[in-house]
Amino acid sequence: MTDRRSVETAIDDTFPKFLTDKGKGDAGDQGAYRADAERELHRFRRWCLGRTADSANASPPESWAGVVDGDTVRFADLDTTVFSDYARYLSTAGYAAGTVLTYYSHVASWCGWAHAQGYIPRHYARESDAEDPLPENDGRRPGDQQAWEPIHRDLITQFVDRRVSEAFDALGAIEVSHADRGDPESETWQAKQKARFEAYQRCREQALVYVVAYTGLRGSEFLSAPKEDREGRNGIRWRDVSFADSSVTVFRKSREWKEASLPEPVIGPLKRYAEVLDVPESWPVFTTLHRPSLAHHVTIKLGDAGLDEDAIERVRAGAPDLIVAAEHELDAPKPLTTDGARSIMERLWTHEKLAERRDELDLSLDGDYLELHGGRRGVGEVLVRQFGYAAAARYLDNSEEQVREAYQHIEAAERADMATEAFSQTDNRVNER
Numbered sequence: 256m257t258d259r260r261s262v263e264t265a266i267d268d269t270f271p272k273f274l275t276d277k278g279k280g281d282a283g284d285q286g287a288y289r290a291d292a293e294r295e296l297h298r299f300r301r302w303c304l305g306r307t308a309d310s311a312n313a314s315p316p317e318s319w320a321g322v323v324d325g326d327t328v329r330f331a332d333l334d335t336t337v338f339s340d341y342a343r344y345l346s347t348a349g350y351a352a353g354t355v356l357t358y359y360s361h362v363a364s365w366c367g368w369a370h371a372q373g374y375i376p377r378h379y380a381r382e383s384d385a386e387d388p389l390p391e392n393d394g395r396r397p398g399d400q401q402a403w404e405p406i407h408r409d410l411i412t413q414f415v416d417r418r419v420s421e422a423f424d425a426l427g428a429i430e431v432s433h434a435d436r437g438d439p440e441s442e443t444w445q446a447k448q449k450a451r452f453e454a455y456q457r458c459r460e461q462a463l464v465y466v467v468a469y470t471g472l473r474g475s476e477f478l479s480a481p482k483e484d485r486e487g488r489n490g491i492r493w494r495d496v497s498f499a500d501s502s503v504t505v506f507r508k509s510r511e512w513k514e515a516s517l518p519e520p521v522i523g524p525l526k527r528y529a530e531v532l533d534v535p536e537s538w539p540v541f542t543t544l545h546r547p548s549l550a551h552h553v554t555i556k557l558g559d560a561g562l563d564e565d566a567i568e569r570v571r572a573g574a575p576d577l578i579v580a581a582e583h584e585l586d587a588p589k590p591l592t593t594d595g596a597r598s599i600m601e602r603l604w605t606h607e608k609l610a611e612r613r614d615e616l617d618l619s620l621d622g623d624y625l626e627l628h629g630g631r632r633g634v635g636e637v638l639v640r641q642f643g644y645a646a647a648a649r650y651l652d653n654s655e656e657q658v659r660e661a662y663q664h665i666e667a668a669e670r671a672d673m674a675t676e677a678f679s680q681t682d683n684r685v686n687e688r
Contacts, residue, residue, distance in 0.1 A: 260373040262331040295361035343388035352390035403633030415461040422457040426450040439573025448574035458528040471634035474627040479590040490590030494536035539590035549576040556585040
């Protein structure tokens with residue numbers, strides 16, 4: 256039997272230990288970082304075996320036979336050249352530069368861990384020869400990452416405001432007679448319910464945009480985060496929202512329940528969203544609108560309530576499934592995920608009408624659409640500039656040190672202004688002599 260720190264150890268035997276150390280949760284078995292690192296470690300192992308990085312069963316590329324002949328990759332098979340070749344593979348696989356660096360960093364982190372644990376004599380992945388094939392780091396400083404600017408915030412909020420207004424105009428234009436009201440077979444009533452659902456969709460978009468634009472919350476704090484699937488990462492519920500206190504209770508990154516602020520611009524959209532469809536307080540604030548999921552959910556829950564197939568079909572024919580679920584006070588549907596929210600933001604930003612406005616303004620953006628973290632960073636920019644690092648840190652639920660690091664470009668600009676003023680005064684005194 257080989258020693259557990261031996262270079263003869265199979266590399267994949269150490270993956271669970273490394274991932275547990277890097278993971279979250281009491282057992283270290285949760286967290287987005289762990290999930291991403293696990294994916295990249297297995298990609299690396301498959302590549303070492305001569306298979307394509309993205310498929311365990313794919314045929315070996317003609318130009319690559321792997322670093323071993325068998326089915327086991329041991330630490331003894333690794334050296335600087337192996338990591339150099341892997342860096343070259345990633346760099347030529349069609350990924351963006353930032354993606355290559357991210358993928359490689361997961362493998363390099365494991366390599367450093369293995370070195371610290373005594374499996375290998377050196378941190379091969381971070382030696383200069385190994386990193387040479389990697390694309391140049393584009394030099395992005397924290398302040399270069401996407402942060403919503405006032406023009407971005409104004410443009411997207413005005414766009415969703417207009418869509419909500421149009422949806423309510425369409426809803427109000429449909430007149431329903433007293434006889435048709437509540438009749439699932441009435442075409443007028445069905446049209447009214449569909450328009451109501453359209454208004455709900457538009458209000459959901461508006462509320463999402465305003466929460467991202469003004470609260471500074473992390474996406475995983477108010478939406479469902481499947482990669483962070485531990486207690487609390489399942490989206491905020493209506494019972495968590497207090498309009499009286501302008502606050503919402505969220506499960507913070509520190510794994511503690513804390514009150515977060517709801518600035519005044521957010522209150523109106525959230526209230527309108529809550530009023531357009533009366534749902535139980537146990538429901539997620541942001542629900543999924545995935546049709547197959549809702550259809551399955553409503554069918555099962557109506558059946559549990561005692562309705563037969565014909566009755567379920569009649570009920571569902573009269574209104575969209577989400578409205579049926581709300582009016583029958585069914586259990587909560589699934590919450591909107593962070594990936595789903597990103598898709599919404601991308602659809603909004605690339606919408607034809609908004610794209611026309613962006614082109615008129617010749618608006619630039621670091622990224623393809625307004626991202627969730629860009630909204631949080633935009634909030635941080637405003638608070639740091641207006642109230643300083645300490646106040647921004649409290650609002651964002653970060654340490655002051657983290658906020659200073661993230662927004663160091665602001666401090667650098669302030670120092671530059673200070674130096675400019677100092678030199679100007681000094682030069683003026685010299686010229687007066």
